[in-house]
Amino acid sequence: MECIVHFTVGHKEGPKKLRGLIFVDKGKQPTGQQLLDMFHDMEYNVVPDERDELLFKPAAPDATYTYIRVNELDMGQERYTEDRNLKSILNELIPRKHTGL
Template sequence: MECIVRFTVNHAEGPKKLRGLIFVDEGKAPSTDQLLDMFRDLEYEVVPDEQDELLFKPVNSNETYHSIRVNELDMGQEKYTEDRNLKAILNNLLPKQRGL
């Protein structure tokens, strides 16, 4: 099963939002080792923060970024987001119910 990892690389000049891909077993989240391998493949040498499992720090202090934050693990599960424009259109198209 695919897991899209959305993360932010925090540079001094500002954050950069990126994505990576990890293959995991059905119903399981990626492990820290899998995240580290993904970052390594993307040429980020990092270690996990001791207090925050979704924060990673560079191994080399000379890097141009100071941390990476995992924002979302997208496992393909549906997410509900209200579409206000669609709701307004439907309200205009559907007949109004009148009180009896």
């Protein structure tokens, strides 16, 4: 099954949106190693960020880009899209503790 990976590469001139392709078994999502392999095939030598599983940093200090951020995994019917704006709105609207009446 095909998984189209939509990602953003941060350059000094500005971000560039790109896509890559990974083949996965039906019903499964790509692994972190498959993402790394895809980036290496595209000549992006990256390592995963420790705090954010969708963010990758260049392994070489002389890289021409500062980050790679996975935005969407398009697997045909199933789609995962991170929506940071929606997350922040929901965090503001949903009370953290029950306050009672």
